[in-house]
Ligand code: TXA
């Protein structure tokens with residue numbers, strides 16, 4: 001449980017340019033005052049993240065979002081009404097109050113209203129929007145518990161708010177609404193449902209000519225140190241960890257995963273952290289169904305497996 005005093009202290013830290021790890025329903029974020037370029041510069045430093053990767057700005061209300069953008073298309077209003085607070089980031093044209101360092105020089109900003117009550121309350125108390133990437137070192141697996149954050153960044157940040165394990169477990173879906181809608185990063189929202197809410201088709205990341213490549217989509221993003229392979233019925237030679245869903249095979253470390261996408265996503269990063277810590281030769285992941293509700297999870301696993 002996060003106390004009133006902790007929330008006040010965290011808000012004070014954010015207002016004075018500090019870095020606070022915050023629980024959200026997706027993954028833990030490394031937060032700073034989004035309107036303070038110097039505080040945001042520290043996020044990049046601590047994460048070891050290239051400044052070409054824009055950050056998501058977290059708001060506690062639509063009014064707060066409106067203060068940060070020059071355009072609020074009808075589609076943004078519809079998606080916000082349906083999905084906020086929740087695991088959806090919308091990329092919109094930014095106002096000048098949003099420092100260039102937040103958006104890696106892009107004329108657009110990614111906005112999200114997180115669903116974790118502590119995150120919302122912190123933003124309200126700080127009175128400013130909070131820029132926050134996932135609270136891990138660049139290229140490492142995102143944290144879904146306060147302990148994951150402590151292990152990765154513990155010594156270098158001002159405070160960690162422990163809001164328990166993240167409910168969703170993988171990062172938000174990112175949709176650009178600066179032109180025809182483009183899904184820049186899949187998440188746990190159903191693309192078909194988003195299209196119904198928008199009354200418009202949503203193109204997949206690479207499909208659209210001239211769309212921004214999603215700058216966080218680096219190859220080794222989300223990778224554990226141990227090599228990750230996707231397997232279908234057979235494990236590699238040597239000792240390893242096996243994340244299984246239906247077919248239990250005889251690995252050194254066997255981690256049972258859910259057969260339902262929401263349950264699977266919730267456990268995925270915790271399982272990868274656990275498997276990585278075991279220090280074995282490989283991490284094998286049982287192949288996933290090729291179905292739309294698994295798309296966000298399959299995306300993260302592809303990234304974890306690519307190096
Ligand atoms: O669930 C989440 O989104 C978590 C929590 C903390 O909110 N945050 C997160 O942040 O995953 P990060 O920095 O790890 O990923 C940000 C993603 C990247 O894929 C980045 O390219 C995209 O959002 N993004 C942010 N601003 C953008 C912009 N202006 N244009 C295009 N993509 C943008």
Ligand code: MG
Nearest residue numbers: 133134142216
């Ligand atoms: Mg990240």
